[in-house]
Amino acid sequence: MGKQVTSASRPIDTSRHLRWVSFEKRIRDGLPSLEPIKGSPRVVLFITPGGSRIGAHFFTTKKSNLSSPLAEIAIRNVGAGPQTAVEVSTGNPGLFQDFYAFCCTVADRVQIDREPVESAISKTLASWSALIRQKRLLSESVQTGLFGELMFLKKVAGVIGWRSAVDAWQGPASEEHDFTLPATDVEVKSTRGENRIHQIGSLTQLMPKAGRRLAIVSVQLTLGTGRGSQSLPQLIASVLSTASAMAPQTVETIRHHLTKHGWADEDALQYGARYHLRSPMAAIPVDKNCPVIVPDSLSGLGSARFARIEKVEYALNLDGLGALDDSSQFDRILFRK
Structure with missing residues (x-):
């Protein structure tokens, strides 16, 4: 014994x-x-x-x-x-x-x-x-959201450079919109659905800030293993590698935002699914033609009844609105003052 x-x-x-x-x-x-x-x-x-x-x-x-x-x-x-x-x-x-x-x-x-x-x-x-203790992996919705933000970050970096793009990316801990570009604030919404239907979590999420334009960038993803598809770890590696080569001082900020999303490098093998764009990204100005619900939308209720509304969540269908990434109007909505 x-x-x-x-x-x-x-x-x-x-x-x-x-x-x-x-x-x-x-x-x-x-x-x-x-x-x-x-x-x-x-x-x-x-x-x-x-x-x-x-x-x-x-x-x-x-x-x-x-x-x-x-x-x-x-x-x-x-x-x-x-x-x-x-x-x-x-x-x-x-x-x-x-x-x-x-x-x-x-x-x-x-x-x-x-x-x-x-x-x-x-x-x-x-x-x-x-x-x-079970390892806490990113939920499907968080993975989808992070994938979309990283794809848009690469798009922005190709237009205004990596340093400015990373400075514009606010990350999940910020009360600002996802990106504060020089000309426009941007909320990036991602979905794995066949339609551009996105979940909006509050009355103020799509409310423009005073003196600033606001646009939604809709990212549609789909599962795939063909050319152009990549996993979340591959996309993260690509972003970090390119940023390191083009603007090394931005890597720490990118990693900080990834950590705030819940990403950990040691979990990379747990995210094997590969995705590619179902269709080009779309940019939709948040204006009178965009069917968002903001506090002004409910002003007709009167202050007493409005004060009793504790929370508003809704699904927003953006099919056919705005401009696709392969058009000049896309850049005009996001990058031109």
């Missing part, structure tokens, strides 16, 4: 603990059971009647303020006086074997490493939480 590595951050000493197969048999038998672990301070493993819950009591001199960050593990204080203990338990049978190893690990930290009970439980919980 010797050391055995578990999914926790330290090995457990298997010479001190009842073998899992024996503990599992007690669970199947359905009888209440107590299994002391030899050492000091006192630690007792337990099984409730019917084998519905297993756990451990870690005896201590004071009550604990610990709470569990994991939904399947419960922590509470039990007993009083010299019988005070911190109870750690789970009622999920699918986790019993792993949780048994968890309890043994905490016991070793308390009895062998002489760690305080709270510290031993906290450290083991932290290591297990880190091991099972």
